[in-house]
Amino acid sequence: MTAFLRIAVQEYKRIALKRSFILALLSVPLMIGLNVGFGLFLESSEKDNSPVGYVDHADLLANAIPAPVSGSSKPVEFIPFSTEDEARSAVESGEIQAYYVVAADYYSSSRIDLAYLEEPGRNATRQFYDLVRINLLSDQPSEIALLAVGSTDIIVRSLDGNRQVPGGGPTFGLIMPLLISIAFLFLLLMNSGYILQALVDEKENRTMEVLVTSVSPSQLISGKIMGIVAVGLTQLIAWTVVCLLAIFVAGSAGVTWFQDASLDWGIIAATATIAIPSYVLASALMAAIGATVVSAQEGQPTGALFSVLHLVPIYLAWAIVETPDAILPTVLSFLPFTSLVTVSLRNLFGVVPWWQVAASVSIQTLCAVGALWLAGRAFRLGMLRYGQRLNWRELIKARS
Numbered sequence: 001m002t003a004f005l006r007i008a009v010q011e012y013k014r015i016a017l018k019r020s021f022i023l024a025l026l027s028v029p030l031m032i033g034l035n036v037g038f039g040l041f042l043e044s045s046e047k048d049n050s051p052v053g054y055v056d057h058a059d060l061l062a063n064a065i066p067a068p069v070s071g072s073s074k075p076v077e078f079i080p081f082s083t084e085d086e087a088r089s090a091v092e093s094g095e096i097q098a099y100y101v102v103a104a105d106y107y108s109s110s111r112i113d114l115a116y117l118e119e120p121g122r123n124a125t126r127q128f129y130d131l132v133r134i135n136l137l138s139d140q141p142s143e144i145a146l147l148a149v150g151s152t153d154i155i156v157r158s159l160d161g162n163r164q165v166p167g168g169g170p171t172f173g174l175i176m177p178l179l180i181s182i183a184f185l186f187l188l189l190m191n192s193g194y195i196l197q198a199l200v201d202e203k204e205n206r207t208m209e210v211l212v213t214s215v216s217p218s219q220l221i222s223g224k225i226m227g228i229v230a231v232g233l234t235q236l237i238a239w240t241v242v243c244l245l246a247i248f249v250a251g252s253a254g255v256t257w258f259q260d261a262s263l264d265w266g267i268i269a270a271t272a273t274i275a276i277p278s279y280v281l282a283s284a285l286m287a288a289i290g291a292t293v294v295s296a297q298e299g300q301p302t303g304a305l306f307s308v309l310h311l312v313p314i315y316l317a318w319a320i321v322e323t324p325d326a327i328l329p330t331v332l333s334f335l336p337f338t339s340l341v342t343v344s345l346r347n348l349f350g351v352v353p354w355w356q357v358a359a360s361v362s363i364q365t366l367c368a369v370g371a372l373w374l375a376g377r378a379f380r381l382g383m384l385r386y387g388q389r390l391n392w393r394e395l396i397k398a399r400s
Helices: 002-016 019-045 084-092 122-136 142-149 172-204 207-211 217-252 265-292 296-310 317-322 327-334 339-349 354-382 392-397
Strands: 052-056 078-080 099-102 112-115 155-157 164-166
Touching: 002 217, 019 217, 052 084, 052 122, 078 122, 084 099, 084 112, 172 217, 172 265, 172 296, 172 339, 217 265, 217 354, 265 296, 265 339, 265 354, 317 327, 317 339, 327 339, 327 354, 339 354
Parallel strands: 052 078, 052 099
Antiparallel strands: 099 112, 155 164
């Protein structure tokens, strides 16, 4: 066990201290930061809290009732003017960003004109029309007026009642498990090259032949795989911290989608428990490929096939979303390579039963252990076949 841990730590240091790894580790947080910054810029560019004027020829807002402001938006001040000339002068002097003109025949024509030098913020436009609507209902009880002005909350519930989604679409908290699954797939794509290249390089320079004099081939290959898995988890933890920071910043800045970031930790835990053995399984199979080929380029097509298998649930997403508890999604939840994304998609519109999650974790774990054994066997049979490719048929038929 000590030798296994030493190999895992050494493999971790060998990759984690590379300049290319550090650049890759920083690239994703940088991309997230740029996207969040760009989103905040777009959000702020659509808002302007400067005062807005209005000229009311219909006496609609003579005794204006202020309209409620939803979310984290700040209320815009609406200033009445007696004439359009006064309002125009205020716009030209920068006192207000725009002004509205309520037509004298508004009750029959519903005409309201808007005048500005630069287009006003969308928040100001929305608040003014809320102001008009609530004052049109000034003769009604306040509860009815507020209900008419307030936005309509539509909630979509699954037939079994286990999942509900806002009418505007899934919240960030609901979609988080799917993002975790995609992050693991991204890690697999990034780190599969490390696994192939590490084994091929050490086969070429005969380093492995020296190492196996002090450790068993199974310990050597398992230690290398665990070291690379630890590298992937390091990347995932770093990206998670950056994402949480970005969510906090975006939510504090008023980005609506991130303001309801409540997470279902049970679903996240289920996703993580499936993701870890799935990641070990894929890494072990990539190691087995690296032990059987002569060059990293030779193993890349087979590695690409494993990556495509992980994406099968995305290609079948329409069927999974329409009937999350049907036979096809249930079977895909148990199979290696497809279980991670399938369970995440099913949890968007329902709740996957705990026994299915437990069965999936058990299957992925058994497959991961088998893949580790296969990788050790492939390495043991192929380490002395310098410059020769190990056939998979030979690998299966060879005696231990």
